[in-house]
Amino acid sequence: MDNALVTGMAVVGNKFKNNELFLPEVMIAARAMKAGLKILEPVLRKSNAELKGTLVLGTVRGDLHDVGKNMVSMMFRGAGFEVIDLGIDVPDEVFVEKIREHCPEVVGLSALLSTTLPAMKSTVEAINAAGLHEQTIIMVGGAPVTKEFANEIGADGWAPDAASAVEQAAALLKERTLEADR
Amino acid sequence: MREMTSRERVLTTIKHQEPDRVPLYAFSVDPKFIKHFGGGNPLKAFDAMGLDSFPIRVQNWCQGVPLLASLVMDIPEDFQTAGGAFGGWHGVDEFGRIWKRGSYIGGALKTWDDIDKYIPPLQLEERTPPSVLETYKNKYPDKAYALNFHSGPFGLTIESMGFEHFFYSLYDDRELVKEVINRRTEWFIEICKYVQELGADYLVMGDDVAYKGKTFVSPNDFKELAIPYFKRIVDALDIPVFWHSDGYIEPLLDLAISAGIKGLHAIEPPAGNDLGRIKQKYGDKLVLLGNVDCVSVLTTTDLDLVRREVDRCMEQAKAGGGFMLASSNSLHGACTIEAVTEMYRYAQEVGRY
Secondary structure: OHHHHHHHHHHHHHHHHOOOOOHHHHHHHHHHHHHHHHHHHHHHHHHOOOOOEEEEEEEEOOOOOOHHHHHHHHHHHHOOEEEEEOOOOEOHHHHHHHHHHHOOOEEEEEOOOHHHHHHHHHHHHHHHHOOOHHHOEEEEEOOOOOHHHHHHHOOOEEOOOHHHHHHHHHHHHHHHHHHHHO | OOOOOHHHHHHHHHOOOOOOEOOEOOOOEOHHHHHHHHOOOHHHHHHHHOOOEEEEOOOOEEOOEEOOHHHOOOOOHHHOOOOHHHOOOOEEEOOOEEEEOOEEEEEOOOOHHHOHHHOOOOOHHHHOOHHHHHHHHHHOOOOEEEEEEOOOHHHHHHHHHOHHHHHHHHHHOHHHHHHHHHHHHHHHHHHHHHHHHHOOOEEEEEOOOEEOOEEOOOHHHHHHHOHHHHHHHHHHOOOOEEEEOOOOOHHHHHHHHHOOOOEEEEOOOOOOOOHHHHHHHHOOOOEEEEEEOOOOOOOOOOHHHHHHHHHHHHHHHOOOOOEEEEEOOOEOOOOOHHHHHHHHHHHHHHOEO
16 A cells, blocks of 8 residues: 555655646546555455544535545545545534544644635634644645634644645644654 | 726727726625625616726526525525525526535536536526616716626536536546537527627636636646637637636636637736736736735725735736736625725726826
């Protein structure tokens, strides 16, 4: 899995970032990855191969757009993460419930509409209030979301596109592991 | 220079000459502004906002509910999430786009058998009644009239097939994609020819092909799947054809010009477009319409910020003509009344040549 599928998707991710590939090619590659994973699944289960982590992902309450979120989902799957996709228009309490249930390393919040940015803030606050932020990294993204906004609402990470989101998550996870080791 | 009429101002701008001042334009206007500025009457609202170019609308329906339905009927809260022009759209529209509570969520056109189902009848006079335009022109004869028509063949094909299915189909069944684009182009041309006869001065073809920082498909795919169809539209009409797209479109502008596109809206700054750069490179070929930031400026009530943003647009694109001031996309519901009012007021003050 690591040597072929994950490495292959990393190449696709890089080429996507460099404008050598575009959304259709990424989708096709991700579909191939998914098909490959399905074949490998029994082998992976038998060998107890470890996933890179778990991502709980959703578009925040009031926002029904999912193209960006689906791209992020595919890129994380491609990088070896298990993705729990909560879909669109996800209420704060569902994010909180699913974080409790899956204990993900990363939570991804997506929004396309500037009118739903307050909902993104509210989700981060709900995760904080439930005492779950310490155990997970919160990442935000979507067309109207900026790095400044991410900082302002207390998210841990932001990325301008799906490929960068995976890199950013990996960097944040590494940072957190180093901190824990200190 | 003597004061020009709005129409003279716009037509002079389209000829890439300097009019008396920069004309004011809007592509689509949320019902909130039509209610605020015109008490629900679009014409009164456009006039009160100071627009030099009035939009001509082509009606679309989603299961019988028209665009801008909230101006003519009560839309229950349950039927709008984002509200706006699509408030009340819930179900599959005449093009095959799926809506939930006023938000686009996917496409229903999946196979060859679906094509006929989702190429709607022309219904020319129902979409743009001649009497309505006659009333417009009688009441406001000095205005320019733009056919702002957001049903361009490429973007609408993506939306009607759904993004994921469209992308897969480029590899699984490219001929299906081409046929849908082809049929949408034929439909689009017939409607535009009709509205041209009614008296449109120019067409702004809404066709979304990009998002923040990137185009949906590669320039090569765009060249194959959009450009020949854009050219057919341009060749079929006598009026200039401008192009509206969301997102970062700079890598596609040479291709658009090769198809005969004469103007560009909305040049979204947060998506990565640079108005000054585009003016410098394409200012003699494209009339530029934009690009007051409607994500982080027009959504505030910071009028100083609005004025600085209008100043930025003027500095980057006013010189030599060929520029109309507009928002960097639609005047959507999250834009504030204060900011929009100030944008158009201040632009009249600093837009003089």
